[in-house]
Amino acid sequence: xxxxxxxxxxxxxxxxxxxxxxxxxxxxxxxxxxxxxxxxxxxxxxxxxxxxxxxxxxxxxxxxxxxxxxxxxxxxxxxxxxxxxxxxxxxxxxxxxxxxxxxxxxxxxxxxxxxxxxxxxxxxxxxxxxxxxxxxxxxxxxxxxxxxxxxxxxxxxxxxxxxxxxxxxxxxxxxxxxxxxxxxxxxxxxxxxxxxxxxxxxxxxxxxxxxxxxxxxxxxxxxxxxxxxxxxxxxxxxxxxxxxxxxxxxxxxxxxxxxxxxxxxxxxxxxxxxxxxxxxxxxxxxxxxxxxxxxxxxxxxxxxxxxxxxxxxxxxxxxxxxxxxxxxxxxxxxxxxxxxxxxxxxxxxxxxxxxxxxxxxxxxxxxxxxxxxxxxxxxxxxxxxxxxxxxxxxxxxxxxxxxxxxxxxxxxxxxxxxxxxxxxxxxxxxxxxxxxxxxxxxxxxxxxxxxxxxxxxxxxxxxxxxxxxxxxxxxxxxxxxxxxxxxxxxxxxxxxxxxxxxxxxxxxxxxxxxxxxxxxxxxxxxxxxxxxxxxxxxxxxxxxxxxxxxxxxxxxxxxxxxxxxxxx
Numbered sequence: 115x116x117x118x119x120x121x122x123x124x125x126x127x128x129x130x131x132x133x134x135x136x137x138x139x140x141x142x143x144x145x146x147x148x149x150x151x152x153x154x155x156x157x158x159x160x161x162x163x164x165x166x167x168x169x170x171x172x173x174x175x176x177x178x179x180x181x182x183x184x185x186x187x188x189x190x191x192x193x194x195x196x197x198x199x200x201x202x203x204x205x206x207x208x209x210x211x212x213x214x215x216x217x218x219x220x221x222x223x224x225x226x227x228x229x230x231x232x233x234x235x236x237x238x239x240x241x242x243x244x245x246x247x248x249x250x251x252x253x254x255x256x257x258x259x260x261x262x263x264x265x266x267x268x269x270x271x272x273x274x275x276x277x278x279x280x281x282x283x284x285x286x287x288x289x290x291x292x293x294x295x296x297x298x299x300x301x302x303x304x305x306x307x308x309x310x311x312x313x314x315x316x317x318x319x320x321x322x323x324x325x326x327x328x329x330x331x332x333x334x335x336x337x338x339x340x341x342x343x344x345x346x347x348x349x350x351x352x353x354x355x356x357x358x359x360x361x362x363x364x365x366x367x368x369x370x371x372x373x374x375x376x377x378x379x380x381x382x383x384x385x386x387x388x389x390x391x392x393x394x395x396x397x398x399x400x401x402x403x404x405x406x407x408x409x410x411x412x413x414x415x416x417x418x419x420x421x422x423x424x425x426x427x428x429x430x431x432x433x434x435x436x437x438x439x440x441x442x443x444x445x446x447x448x449x450x451x452x453x454x455x456x457x458x459x460x461x462x463x464x465x466x467x468x469x470x471x472x473x474x475x476x477x478x479x480x481x482x483x484x485x486x487x488x489x490x491x492x493x494x495x496x497x498x499x500x501x502x503x504x505x506x507x508x509x510x511x512x513x514x515x516x517x518x519x520x521x522x523x524x525x526x527x528x529x530x531x532x533x534x535x536x537x538x539x540x541x542x543x544x545x546x547x548x549x550x551x552x553x554x555x556x557x558x559x560x561x562x563x564x565x566x567x568x569x570x571x572x573x574x575x576x577x578x579x580x581x582x583x584x585x586x587x588x589x590x591x592x593x594x595x596x597x598x599x600x601x602x603x604x605x606x607x608x609x610x611x612x613x614x615x616x617x618x619x620x621x622x623x624x625x626x627x628x629x630x631x632x633x634x635x636x637x638x639x640x641x642x643x644x645x646x647x648x649x650x651x652x653x654x655x656x657x658x659x660x661x662x663x664x665x666x667x668x669x670x671x672x673x674x675x676x677x678x679x680x681x682x
Contacts, residue, residue, distance in 0.1 A: 125198055128209065129169050129178075131216070134158040139169045139178040143190070143198065150178040150186045160218075162267040164248065206232065207242065218267065219246040258285045259501075278374070278501045278508035280515065287376070287538040288511045289500020294381075294493055296532030297476035300509040302389075302469045368465040371397065373437040373504050378539050379497025382428045383490035388477045389504065392468040398477075399435065400490045401427065407448065409437065412484065414463030420456060422448050432539050434501075472504050478531070498539035 125142050132138040132151070135158055140149040150169075159165055159180070168179045177187040206223065208215040223230045233244035249270035250263035257263045257272035261284030264271050274284040290298075377386055382401045389397040398410045405426025411418040427433050438445040442458035458464070473479070476494040477487060502510050513528060514536050520528070 127169075127171065127198070129167060130209075130214065131159060134160050137167060137178070137180050139176070141171055141176060143171065145191055148176070148188065150176060150188055152178055152180045152183060152186055154180075154183075164265045204230075206230075206235075215241075221246050221248070255283050257283055260284070276506055278503040278511050280511070287500045288508075288514055289376070289498055289502075289537050289539045290510050290514070290534045291498045291537040291539075292475045292495050293533045294496045295476070296530075296534050297478055297494060298474040298509055298513070298531075298534065299478065299529045300472040300474075300507060300512070301527040302471055302507065368467060368469070370440045371437065371466065371505060372439075373397075373399075374435065375502040376432050376434045376500045376539055377427075377497060378430055378432045379495065380428050380430050381496045382426075384475075384495035384497075385477055385487065385491050386474070386495060386499065387502070387504075388473040388479075388487065389466070390470045390473065390477075390479050390481070391466065392470050394482070395463075395466050395468070396484065396487070397466060398484075398487055399437070400487070401495075402490065407433075407435070409446065410484075410486065411439075411458075411462075413458070413466060414461075416459075416461060417484070417486075418458060418462060420444070420446065422446060432498075472507060472509060474499055474502060474509065475532075498537050500537070500539040 125144065127141040127143075128139075130138050130140070135154045137152045137159060138149050139151075140147065142148065166181050170177050171190075173190060175187055175189045177185045179185045202210075204225070206220065220232060223232055233246075236242045236244040248265045250265055253263060253270060257274075259274075259277045259279045261277050261279070262273035262275075264273050272282060272284050274280050277284050278288060280286050280288060371389075373387065375387065379401070382405045383403050385398060385400045387397075387399045394412060395414070396410075396412045399422075400408055400410065402408055405428040406424060407422035407427050409420040409422050411420075422435070433449055436445075436447045441464040442460070442462065444456040444458065445453060446456070447453045471479070474495075477483060477491050483491075499510065502508065509528065512524070513530060513534070516524065519525075
């Protein structure tokens, strides 16, 4: 750029944090130094949170915006605007000659629609370093149970205001132990407000003070949706509106509910949760006489009954319940069982009209109550309830975490009858982080080919394995028989003969038994005088011939018999 004018005044644009509450957009495009300022009255910009700054300039106007504040606009005189020619480098984090340097973090910087690579230009020797992308993108410990992750300068925090939990990571369970006869009531809205809302629905206009489509907390600077845990699904129904300024009560969506809580008990029957209305509509979760869990809806004229469990839940162990209704679609999950989905009949209304109050432990409604609900309402719930949330209402957290004394409006909305002490129902706070899929050795990516052994392939493999097993068993049986074919069931100690028998044949065994005693040795013959003749003895009957001995083992006295036969 040339000319005497440029020698005295060089065009420029500059965005700076002038004070802790002022962001300034200064420029000179031919009409002298100009600036736009966004001033904050409620908080300072150096609060360790992320802020979004947008600055634009063209031939018509210049404007500046910070976060979700209104635009600050200044029109530009057409005859004084000149086209900027960049003949100097772009300074990020400081002005020329390193004046007024910035200490903090910058990210996602765009110039004329082009994203600048700040990390590639980072130089540690000049006091800049990369990896300034924030902690909420990959937190070390995520925010559980729907908590909001809020970026800070060098760390992050979890906002648990919209949850039924507290703690640094929204992982601390807040509950209460209900004695027999203890109950809690939380007024959802008054009759006057309900009538105004119904009248606005009839006119197809929102209630004054509500902004349809507004999601509470989503306009907070630095907001990043938190981690909701495995298997969690964000609701698809329209989000509730913003409450009227000054009103601290909850906001509602009659076309759907999102209910979650945990409980443990040994008693049945009981009503765990009951939502009444100014009409006959209601919602109830109760325990039947047999200990099973049941969900009952009354939308319009006909009731809807859904059996949540088939097994008793009165075992004293913590059980969790998650219920989400979107118009006529119902999603239910109990404990770690799979998520089940149901569809209401077209005859059933899709709205829970005019919600009135939320009851825990027992129903103490003054209007007409369904006889089935009244049947399970006595003597009341005895056990522990924790993490109770109905849409954006957390009654137990409100009761135990609200500073005392309560405001008059909150004290009127919340009422507790009986002894209610704080308890987490035996649930331990979750302090560990989920293992990323890339670090899990058992993780199976979705594109990994997995082949199922189905059809004839599985049948053939089964026959092949069975054939191999039968062949192996047959080989073992044959091997056993081969080794034991010459072995009997008993052993004999038979001596072996060392000499041949005389005559080539062994002597026959004596009659009477197979093993006759050996005869006495014959005495030496000595001549003696002949004795006198003795009288003849009486005839003795000859003994019956003994049966032939059965073939059996050889006589154990065989050596002695052989020796005597030789001596004779």
